[in-house]
Amino acid sequence: MxxxxxxxxxxxxxxxxxxxxxxxxxxxxxxxxxxxxxxxxxxxxxxxxxxxxxxxxxxxxxxxxxxxxxxxxxxxxxxxxxxxxxxxxxxxxxxxxxxxxxxxxxxxxxxxxxxxxxxxxxxxxxxxxxxxxxxxxxxxxxxxxxxxxxxxxxxxxxxxxxxxxxxxxxxxxxxxxxxxxxxxxxxxxxxxxxxxxxxxxxxxxxxxxxxxxxxxxxxxxxxxxxxxxxxxxxxxxxxxxxxxxxxxxxxxxxxxEGGLAAMAERNARKSAMVYDTIDGSNGFYRNDVERAARSRMNASFVLHDGALDSMFLAESEAAGFIGLKGHKAVGGMRASLYNAVSPAAVEALVQFMRDFAARHG
Amino acid sequence: MxxxxxxxxxxxxxxxxxxxxxxxxxxxxxxxxxxxxxxxxxxxxxxxxxxxxxxxxxxxxxxxxxxxxxxxxxxxxxxxxxxxxxxxxxxxxxxxxxxxxxxxxxxxxxxxxxxxxxxxxxxxxxxxxxxxxxxxxxxxxxxxxxxxxxxxxxxxxxxxxxxxxxxxxxxxxxxxxxxxxxxxxxxxxxxxxxxxxxxxxxxxxxxxxxxxxxxxxxxxxxxxxxxxxxxxxxxxxxxxxxxxxxxxxxxxxxxxEGGLAAMAERNARKSAMVYDTIDGSNGFYRNDVERAARSRMNASFVLHDGALDSMFLAESEAAGFIGLKGHKAVGGMRASLYNAVSPAAVEALVQFMRDFAARHG
Structure with a gap:
């Protein structure tokens, strides 16, 4: 399995x-x-x-x-x-x-x-x-x-x-x-x-x-x-x-797992990994939400070229990721990072994002 | 298990x-x-x-x-x-x-x-x-x-x-x-x-x-x-x-399992087994619902002596039955006989009912 x-x-x-x-x-x-x-x-x-x-x-x-x-x-x-x-x-x-x-x-x-x-x-x-x-x-x-x-x-x-x-x-x-x-x-x-x-x-x-x-x-x-x-x-x-x-x-x-303090620490860490990857991508990925109000639970991002969206989704799916498609009302991508999403999953995601940017940047 | x-x-x-x-x-x-x-x-x-x-x-x-x-x-x-x-x-x-x-x-x-x-x-x-x-x-x-x-x-x-x-x-x-x-x-x-x-x-x-x-x-x-x-x-x-x-x-x-016709046949058979046991108990068990309107899904019954209720429940539970207690509004017993209740379960129940009546009748 x-x-x-x-x-x-x-x-x-x-x-x-x-x-x-x-x-x-x-x-x-x-x-x-x-x-x-x-x-x-x-x-x-x-x-x-x-x-x-x-x-x-x-x-x-x-x-x-x-x-x-x-x-x-x-x-x-x-x-x-x-x-x-x-x-x-x-x-x-x-x-x-x-x-x-x-x-x-x-x-x-x-x-x-x-x-x-x-x-x-x-x-x-x-x-x-x-x-x-x-x-x-x-x-x-x-x-x-x-x-x-x-x-x-x-x-x-x-x-x-x-x-x-x-x-x-x-x-x-x-x-x-x-x-x-x-x-x-x-x-x-x-x-x-x-x-x-x-x-x-x-x-x-x-x-x-x-x-x-x-x-x-x-x-x-x-x-x-x-x-x-x-x-x-x-x-x-x-x-x-x-x-x-x-x-x-x-x-x-x-x-x-250590209660809500542990969850908060983990969630802060997980979301920072995603936002850092977005912000460090030289504009390949972008999140336009007001910095101070970025969510720790849902990190949305768009690709610099919307034509890459379907490729990002297809490649991510092939690599074992699901649920990354953004809401139909706004498009783009979204990674939801709720408590049950492990730091290992987020590690894998940011690695994939970096690789994808390197291949298509 | x-x-x-x-x-x-x-x-x-x-x-x-x-x-x-x-x-x-x-x-x-x-x-x-x-x-x-x-x-x-x-x-x-x-x-x-x-x-x-x-x-x-x-x-x-x-x-x-x-x-x-x-x-x-x-x-x-x-x-x-x-x-x-x-x-x-x-x-x-x-x-x-x-x-x-x-x-x-x-x-x-x-x-x-x-x-x-x-x-x-x-x-x-x-x-x-x-x-x-x-x-x-x-x-x-x-x-x-x-x-x-x-x-x-x-x-x-x-x-x-x-x-x-x-x-x-x-x-x-x-x-x-x-x-x-x-x-x-x-x-x-x-x-x-x-x-x-x-x-x-x-x-x-x-x-x-x-x-x-x-x-x-x-x-x-x-x-x-x-x-x-x-x-x-x-x-x-x-x-x-x-x-x-x-x-x-x-x-x-x-x-x-054969669709709804098969379910109907099975449910008629299951409920008949329970009602026959009640009606054939010489008054040890009783169901007072109008005959023509007896439910094929829920067969309720009372014991001739309400003092036996708790004993019936305790012994039935010990014998591996659950859910036989009647609704609090009416008391007594109730056997619900929905589709997923197997004929084998009903066989076991009527056997238990007969044994219990023999022991306490």
Whole structure:
């Protein structure tokens, strides 16, 4: 069996140790005589898994006790719609910071359910920069401020948590959660689709402060209310048990690897390798994102001659790399460098990039 | 490794052949050098998997061309809420046939989004019967009629598709889809949580007639609109790729086993074995569901002396059976007999039941 060097943006590489464990336990998990997928979520074994997984996440992120942890479904996109239903009253307003395609989509989906105001945007720079904090026009009456700490398509990342005063800060951390230590207490709500740094697609992790769950509910079905899910330990209906299980294995793997500080150090090193290769290529490769906001999770680059794109992709694939094609909205290349992407994979990538440039430069 | 005899109600047993295939392909699916979970849903390989999976389902169920097939998230419960948002106008009405805890919940969740009228209910018999069709008070102006062909908790099943005239019939088939051949053309919409007869939890299969997708949309986010999902081949956002993959493996397994006619024959045989054992136990075991509506998927039973329940569960577990405890709402026992539960497992169960009765009768 040969494993590819996987730089997919999401669904993305999982830790090989996690996959091997899932493989070994596929027909008989935890002595149950069944796969974890074949067992009731309300049975003793799965309930213990769920509780242990939450404890592990709380340890990793040092989550304060006044925050609930939820394991939901629907992808982050569904929560673009559900968040305003839960956090804002009908006719209420919310502020959106738009720094890329995902935060723009978050605002446009929310707009069906709240007066979603764009308080700041970097669309005029084609999302290659972050709008400077002093230029944000925040509304102190907003129900919340929403932003996307890492935009995967360009690879544009906030390296500081913005101060938005007393209005709760809501963050779509799909593509950078668990990539580094985080001060959860700065947020009202953090949510993340699992398929980048947590596990398989089809699972959404949510960390939400108690007072936001106490906001008066709109007349929406119970299944759409976060407070109901919190009161039912994310089991108002059958959860994605496989996703929850793999998230637990991933959290365990992160702990074994040294926790979030170790991840942050590794991710900084990995992304520096790629950016150094780009910047040292004498213009063969280029990344136009504002230096201070380059993402540690997604390094995008274009080739000096777009005609080489298809050759880069074909040769990289032949050399055992997958997932390097940039998002269709921007083209070019993108190397996603999530936790499960090993330094060895990045070593191989930058070596390939240098060789390719030497051959075609 | 020893596999248990798994009678769980859901998440439920998967075919062992499916699990073994998933196990073998865990680190390298389809020559990709990655798990299917680690690949983009928009990549060529996964797109082919998605298309092949849909084709296989269309063959199995002989789905007419004017029906779309969707692979969604959220569990059936989320769609209790989403169906009225999509099929009824604001201020519209819909009829609900209430024959158990799930259809009752479907109506109560829908009631936040439509005038959900109970057109018939068997709650007065504690859901042990089906309300006779002539007593249904259907509203010809309703946007749809919703029913639950199989109620898993009691094990109460419609063995005929009810005629509801020109109003579209909507069915939550979570617990009996693919258990037998089906005339899809009788329905406006069929939906099913995957975790009983399709695959792991976290996936919802939906089969919906084109004209229902053309109903004018409410002002809800795009991600909540079925028409948008249909227009985007269920990839408006990242789908549950692992669930989709396992559904495909399960459809393939069903075809290899002889298709839905073979499943129906096997399920009839399996359920007859359990009901015959109950009925032939001289009252040691009892099933109080109306004979004509006994479920082929979930056979519930109580012991003549409730004090024996815990002993039955402990001894059955020691003998290698799991998932036999009845739903907390009704107590007693329940053997779920979905497609993946082998006749050999049912043989073992009825033998255990007879032995237990002999020892404690």
């Amino acid at each position: 040969s494993r590819a060097w996987n730089f997919s943006a999401g669904p993305a590489a999982l830790a090989e140790a996690v996959l091997k464990r899932a493989q070994a336990e596929m027909l008989d998990w935890n002595g149950s005589g069944a796969s974890v997928m074949e067992l009731s979520h309300r049975g003793k074994r799965f309930m213990e898994l769920a509780a242990a997984t939450e404890r592990r996440l709380r340890r990793l992120l040092d989550i304060p006790s006044n925050y609930k942890v939820l394991f939901l479904q629907g992808g982050a996109t569904q929560h673009f719609a559900q968040i305003p239903m839960n956090l804002a009253p009908e006719g209420g307003t919310a502020d959106y910071i738009v720094t890329g395609i995902f935060s723009k989509k978050a605002a446009s989906e929310a707009a069906f359910h709240v007066d979603a105001r764009v308080a700041a945007t970097s669309e005029s720079t084609d999302f290659l920069t972050l709008p400077p904090r002093p230029a944000w026009r925040l509304n102190p009456q907003a129900s919340y401020v929403h932003y996307t700490p890492n935009e995967t398509i360009r690879g544009l990342e906030f390296h500081e948590i913005p101060d938005v005063g007393d209005v709760p800060l809501v963050a779509d951390m799909s593509s950078n959660i668990l990539g580094a230590p985080l001060d959860v207490s700065r947020f009202g709500m953090i949510y993340a689709g699992a398929q980048k740094n947590i596990g398989p697609s089809g699972l959404v992790l949510m960390i939400v402060r108690d007072d936001l769950l106490a906001r008066p509910p709109r007349p929406i079905a119970k299944i759409l209310r976060y407070a109901e899910q919190a009161a039912n330990d994310s089991m108002l209906n059958t959860p994605n048990t496989w996703g929850w299980y793999l998230a637990g294995l991933t959290f365990e793997w992160i702990e074994q | 020893s596999r248990a005899w798994n009678f769980s109600a859901g998440p439920a047993a998967l075919a062992e052949a499916v699990l073994k295939r998933a196990q073998a392909e865990m680190l390298d699916w389809n020559g990709s050098g990655a798990s299917v979970m680690e690949l983009s849903h928009r990549g060529k390989r996964f797109m082919e998997l998605a298309a092949a999976t849909e084709r296989r389902l269309r063959r199995l169920l002989d789905i007419p061309s004017n029906y779309k097939v969707l692979f969604l998230q959220g569990g059936a419960t989320q769609h209790f809420a989403q169906i009225p948002m999509n099929l009824a106008p604001e201020g519209g009405t819909a009829d609900y046939i209430v024959t158990g805890i799930f259809s009752k919940k479907a109506a109560s969740e829908a009631a936040f989004h439509v005038d959900a009228r109970v057109a018939a209910t068997s709650e007065s018999t504690d859901f042990l019967t089906l309300p006779p069709r002539p007593a249904w008070r259907l509203n010809p102006q309703a946007s749809y009629v919703h029913y639950t062909p199989n109620e898993t908790i009691r094990g109460l099943e419609f063995h005929e598709i009810p005629d509801v005239g020109d109003v579209p019939l909507v069915a939550d088939m979570s617990s009996n889809i693919l258990g037998a051949p089906l005339d899809v053309s009788r329905f406006g919409m069929i939906y099913a949580g995957a975790q009983k007869n399709i695959g792991p939890s976290g996936l919802v299969l939906m089969i919906v007639r084109d004209d229902l997708l053309a109903r004018p949309p409410r002002p809800i986010a795009k991600i909540l609109r079925y028409a948008e999902q249909a227009a985007n081949d269920s990839m408006l956002n990242t789908p549950n790729t692992w669930g989709w993959y396992l559904a495909g493996l399960t459809f393939e397994w069903i075809e290899q």
